[in-house]
Amino acid sequence: MIVSVIGGTPELAARDRAALSAPDRLLTDSLAEGLVRFDAAGQIEPGIAERWIVTDNGMSYIFRLRRAQWADGAPVRAAEVVALLRRQTSATSGNPLAPYLSAITGIVEMTPEVIEVELSRPRPDLLKLFAQPEMALVRARPRAGAGPFRSRTLGDDAILLTPAPDPDRDPDDDGPAPEDNVRLRGERAATAILRFVERSSDMVTGGTLSDWPLVQAAGAGPANVRIDPAAGLAGLAVARRTGFLADP
Known part of the structure; x- marks a missing residue:
């Protein structure tokens, strides 16, 4: 499976998690x-x-x-x-x-x-x-998690995610199949959407409202588009606890 996430190169969450980007959230959720x-x-x-x-x-x-x-x-x-x-x-x-x-x-x-x-x-x-x-539980040294995937960097700036070994796996079980692997790539919205429309990837995630014109211009089929419910109160996210919202 090939997945494109809109944004920069995905990185595993560090100790400071004040602002995880969409690619960082996806990779961290996969590795830890x-x-x-x-x-x-x-x-x-x-x-x-x-x-x-x-x-x-x-x-x-x-x-x-x-x-x-x-x-x-x-x-x-x-x-x-x-x-x-x-x-x-x-x-x-x-x-x-x-x-x-x-x-x-x-x-x-x-x-x-x-x-x-x-x-x-x-x-x-x-x-x-x-x-x-x-x-997510991430060790400091070496910075890594416990799964459900393991990762390695590929030559085309993509990250290959493979299912983590199961300690309780039956010795006679062959383990995960090649199709269980995920090739993850962080890239610009236009590139990710075009790659999907041309059937060079299986999924694009991490887009926002500002990327919507690109989806329409690329001609992505309506059946392929999924919109997450709005977060916050009526779509308005409370960003801080000071100001007028601090007073009930």
């Missing part, structure tokens, strides 16, 4: 899942955590980690996951989601495979926040 992630229908599914329970009337979330490996083959353990989550949820992290995670009072390791997230008040949307690319 969080405790949970979104499936193709936008529903919550397991990520690093294979299952979880909610206790104390929504004041505690207990996650059991699955058998997973970082890109260098090291096993994923609760202690490292806890350290990463504490950094990402701190008020000084630069993470744009940190203000929405202020209800978290503690993240603790219960066993090498189990962690608990303690809250001061219930947050029914906590799993949706944890599924965002800004909450």
Whole structure:
């Protein structure tokens, strides 16, 4: 599968996640899942955590980690996951989601495979926040995640994404097929749209309203166009907590 994402060259999220571009979000979501992630229908599914329970009337979330490996083959353990989550949820992290995670009072390791997230008040949307690319678990050295894909750079400035090895895979299973690989390329909107119209790629993502004239000019079939629902209140995204919106 060949995917073009509108923007610059995709990069894995660094420690400062104040402004992830569309290419960065897509690559980070591919290489470094969080405790949970979104499936193709936008529903919550397991990520690093294979299952979880909610206790104390929504004041505690207990996650059991699955058998997973970082890109260098090291096993994923609760202690490292806890350290990463504490950094990402701190008020000084630069993470744009940190203000929405202020209800978290503690993240603790219960066993090498189990962690608990303690809250001061219930947050029914906590799993949706944890599924965002800004909450992906990325090691600092070497900077890498635990999947669901691994990456390598190709000669044409594209990135080849291959499914990460499954530690629980049946030895008799041949593993992922070549068609499970994804060739990812970040490029200008005009180039990406033209490539799709000429059937040189399977998908284009990351466009905005400003790219709409290019879609019409290129003659992309209406059946091939998907528009995400507007984010924010009536399509208006609240960008800061100061000014007139700070006063109820």
